Amino acid sequence: MARAVYSSQFAAYQGSDVPAPFAVPTDNVAVIREVDAYAEAALGYFQVLISDDEIAPQVCIASLELSGLVTSSHWEGRVVVPGGGYIWFVIGTLGTSYSAYCGGYLLANASGS
Numbered sequence: 001m002a003r004a005v006y007s008s009q010f011a012a013y014q015g016s017d018v019p020a021p022f023a024v025p026t027d028n029v030a031v032i033r034e035v036d037a038y039a040e041a042a043l044g045y046f047q048v049l050i051s052d053d054e055i056a057p058q059v060c061i062a063s064l065e066l067s068g069l070v071t072s073s074h075w076e077g078r079v080v081v082p083g084g085g086y087i088w089f090v091i092g093t094l095g096t097s098y099s100a101y102c103g104g105y106l107l108a109n110a111s112g113s
Contacts, residue, residue, distance in 0.1 A: 007033075008106040010087050013046075014099040022087040023054075024106075029082060033104035035062045035075040042066040044093025046100045050079065051086050058088055064100075066093055083109060 010030065011019035024030045037046040044066050049058040064073035081087055087102065 007103060009101070009103045011089050011100070011102045013089065013091065013101070018091050019089045021054075021089070022102075024081050024083055024085045024087070026083040027109050029080060029107045029109060030085070030087065031105040031107065032061065032079040032081065032087065032102065033076065035064060035100070035102045036072070037064040037066055037074075037100040038072040038098070039066045039093060039095050040097035041069050042071055042093050042095030042098065044091070044095065046073075046093070046098075047090040048075075048102050049088040049090065050081050051088065052082065053084055054086055066095070066098075 010022040013019050032048065035048050046064045046066065047060050048062040049060045051058045061079045062075040064075060066073060
């Protein structure tokens with residue numbers, strides 16, 4: 001039987017607060033599909049990292065550069081993060097009016113199939 005698939009927002013950032021890591025529920029799998037970053041004037045970056053758990057080493061899957069006036073950057077792909085894993089966010093920018101987004105799918109693990 002087919003299951004419904006819904007898009008999920010793992011982080012949305014605007015201003016000066018770095019989003020908290022997204023903890024993938026143990027009975028789900030996260031698939032990161034899209035990362036976007038925007039700034040009115042900036043010199044810096046927005047990175048998305050993943051890890052198998054809270055203390056495991058992190059791997060950078062997307063590093064978006066922000067440089068110039070009215071600048072944006074986009075990453076698209078498919079990266080799977082297992083249940084119990086984490087999606088982390090790192091922001092290193094100088095400038096004004098930042099925003100960033102990371103989203104994809106949060107899939108329920110099939111039990112007994």
